Amino acid sequence: MSTPHRGLHSYRQTQVQASTPVEQVVLLYDGALRFMADARHAIEQRDIVARRLAVSRALAIIGELRGSLDMAQGGDIAVSLKKLYVYAQDRLMDAVMYHDVRGVDDASLVFTTVRDAWRTVASSAKQDAKGSAA
Secondary structure, three states: OOHHHHHHHHHHHHHHHOOOHHHHHHHHHHHHHHHHHHHHHHHHHOOHHHHHHHHHHHHHHHHHHHHOOOHHHHHHHHHHHHHHHHHHHHHHHHHHHHOOHHHHHHHHHHHHHHHHHHHHHHHHHHHHHHHHHO
8 A cells, every 4th residue: 555545545434434424424425526537537538447346345335334224223324325325336237237327327316416415414513512512
């Protein structure tokens, strides 16, 4: 592992460890979106190896998010999130099968929208914590 790569890895580890659970969810969405952007670029460049790696990483994150859903206690929100995750997975697989960026774009749009909602929740929770500490 090169020194700059090692530094980035250490920074990300520290960022995750210092984050609340909601902030960690946002970080997962950010990672998935980063890999989706990489996949889009790879499709445009016709780089099959890079596309495969980027889509695999995005799908792994989506799998983690799906696996973390508590369907028993999450109610309608968990059901809706599961449907969005399945949709994103399907669109990424379509992008691979048809070598078409539209699938990546569709998955990215869904993830951007949901990530922004999670950011709002994280920000509100942080503000509430600051208010109660004062």
